[in-house]
Amino acid sequence: MSTHHDAVIVGAGFGGMGAAIQLKRNGYDDLLILEREDDLGGTWHVNHYPGLAVDIPSSTYSYSFEPNPYWSRLFAPGAELKKYAVHVADKYDLKRYMRFGTVVSGATWDEDESVWRVSLQGGETVTATYLVTATGFLSQPKMPDIEGIDTFQGKVIHTTAWDDSYDLTGKRAAIIGTGATAVQLIPEVAKQVSDLTVYQRTPIWVSPKSDTGIPKIVQKAFAALPFTQKAVRLTGTSILELLMVAGVLEYKNMSFVGKIAEQACKAHMRRQVRDPEVRRKLTPDYTFGCKRPTFSNTYFPTFNKSHVHLETSSITRIDESGIVTADGHRTDIDVLLLATGFNLWDVNFPAIEIIGKQGRDLGKWWRETRFQAYEGITVPGFPNLLSLNSPYSYSGLSYFTTVECQMKHMDRLLTAAQERGADVFEVKQEANDEFLERMRKKVGVSVFALGQCATANSYYFNQHGEATLLRPTSTIAAHREAARFPLEDYTYA
Structure with a gap:
């Protein structure tokens, strides 16, 4: 060679x-x-x-x-x-x-x-x-720097090294992180575990997700007539470009675009989260665009479930069997899921x-x-x-x-x-x-x-x-x- x-x-x-x-x-x-x-x-x-x-x-x-x-x-x-x-x-x-x-x-x-x-x-x-x-x-991958995390005796899984062989059914789980990855993961995990605590440091702006299946006939049309898919691509790109340029890059002259986006996200949350205190915790206090926003129709409703808990108090330490937060609250868990992003x-x-x-x-x-x-x-x-x-x-x-x-x-x-x-x-x-x-x-x-x-x-x-x-x-x-x-x-x- x-x-x-x-x-x-x-x-x-x-x-x-x-x-x-x-x-x-x-x-x-x-x-x-x-x-x-x-x-x-x-x-x-x-x-x-x-x-x-x-x-x-x-x-x-x-x-x-x-x-x-x-x-x-x-x-x-x-x-x-x-x-x-x-x-x-x-x-x-x-x-x-x-x-x-x-x-x-x-x-x-x-x-x-x-x-x-x-x-x-x-x-x-x-x-x-x-x-x-x-x-x-x-x-x-970014690993959280939390006292005692190495002493935890249960299962630890980072999203970049997901263990498909591990069965979450009936487990007491904790997820650290509420970024774009967690927004996708949390609704799926909540379907399997008996108890889920979500540890949030920073809430995320989440807007409605127009996610539908693409019929086979449309796929065939895209394959036979490529210009049709190009038109769809141009539309999608234009919308993303508007959000990026107007709402983020040209904020000085077009800050109203970001404010409209914020109101849309808040309205989306109000429709989907019943508890006003949970809504308050899930609402970002930073300007739309400072952090990458995301889309989801299933993330917010997950917090209506009785076995799902949102924890916003900072984590003080992790020991052999659970997590302790700054307010003294302790949660025993079987599995720790890390959606802590990248370094x-x-x-x-x-x-x-x-x-x-x-x-x-x-x-x-x-x-x-x-x-x-x-x-x-x-x-x-x-x-x-x-x-x-x-x-x-x-x-x-x-x-x-x-x-x-x-x-x-x-x-x-x-x-x-x-x-x-x-x-x-x-x-x-x-x-x-x-x-x-x-x-x-x-x-x-x-x-x-x-x-x-x-x-x-x-x-x-x-x-x-x-x-x-x-x-x-x-x-x-x-x-x-x-x-x-x-x-x-x-x-x-």
């Missing part, structure tokens, strides 16, 4: 596969996709907890160049996303590049040879002209150690200066690095919007390098600085700067309190810039 490749891609999820497809389009066929899990699909392979489904309309959650006419529902269940990932890998002949069960420990730029040296767990090293990191935004800012960005020119450590540099990446994909001092999960890269509410925007950037950049006969590219410091300043100014008029976000506990914010995850521009603007950024913003050699 060759140890040098045109490109090494870290991650076999939708980001990594999109990058591989683009590299092939640009004429690179010697690729190596390294994946730590035992199969492809990224988050849709790792996650398989009860109730798992995409939380935006399925029509928008796919590559625009590879639509899936066979989604069974408007919000497809997770198993269908995994199936779609396998379909993409098969159609675009990507599996032959993939190595599973392979953990990347780090990558270093070799300035003498102008290659990336990628170190694998176990001691193996491979080299590549280009390094693409596609490790995802939500790839590092973006401590162990991600980047997910592996990356050493660039002159020994610059990307993770340390980001934390010591600012989280930054030119157009959300390249970084000065790191030649031939395409970092897909980077600051200011997430565009819109569908991850595929981000992936395809970055594919467009890759196409323009790699084509320019090829036309110049160059093997090495690097974004200029001044171009990066200008982009960073522009993004910071745009964040300044968004809900992240002007809304009441202090109590949101949102992963949108890094440890410095800066909202550097989302790109504060419209999807249209992001795609336009990906196709037209000045080629002179890079050096080529």
Whole structure:
């Protein structure tokens, strides 16, 4: 097996596969996709907890160049996303590049040879002209730092490592977390257990979910007449874009959009939750958009059930058989379910150690200066690095919007390098600085700067309190810039 490749891609999820497809389009066929899990699909392979489904309309959650006419529902269940990932890998002949069960420990730029040296767990090293990191935004599970959690003698399950063999029937259960994952999980768990306590730190804005099955005749129409599905996709994308741009990014001038969304969510809750005290506890005190909202028709009614309890007092400790809260209340449980999300800012960005020119450590540099990446994909001092999960890269509410925007950037950049006969590219410091300043100014008029976000506990914010995850521009603007950024913003050699 060759140890040098045109490109090494870290991650076999939708980001990594999109990058591989683009590299092939640009004429690179010697690729190596390294994946730590035992199969492809990224988050849709790792996650398989009860109730798992995409939380935006399925029509928008796919590559625009590879639509899936066979989604069974408007919000497809997770198993269908995994199936779609396998379909993409098969159609675009990507599996032959993939190595599973392979953990990347780090990558270093070799300035003498102008290659990336990628170190694998176990001691193996491979080299590549280009390094693409596609490790995802939500790839590092966050474990709660609670006193005594290691002493609990019952079953502990994190949503990213769901144990399908464990029977919840009749069990006394506790769930920590009320984010988007928990909103899907809680109604399903409540159907099985004898008693369920939900420990909430931060409530979430939840709106009605127009989730219906898609009839076979409609699926056939989508397959036979692709433009019909494109029209549905455009409608769904436009609605999401309106929520994102008007309600979040343009908050200074259009704060009323967020207020309308808040009132809609509150009305949805009033229709579904009988107890006014429970409604009060479930109502966020932060501005809509500070934290990712979600959709559900089953989450709120779960709290009407007599065996489901909402606990908002903070957890003091966990012992061998239960949980004790700050008010002294104790709950004995058999199983502890952790819907505590992901750790973006401590162990991600980047997910592996990356050493660039002159020994610059990307993770340390980001934390010591600012989280930054030119157009959300390249970084000065790191030649031939395409970092897909980077600051200011997430565009819109569908991850595929981000992936395809970055594919467009890759196409323009790699084509320019090829036309110049160059093997090495690097974004200029001044171009990066200008982009960073522009993004910071745009964040300044968004809900992240002007809304009441202090109590949101949102992963949108890094440890410095800066909202550097989302790109504060419209999807249209992001795609336009990906196709037209000045080629002179890079050096080529």
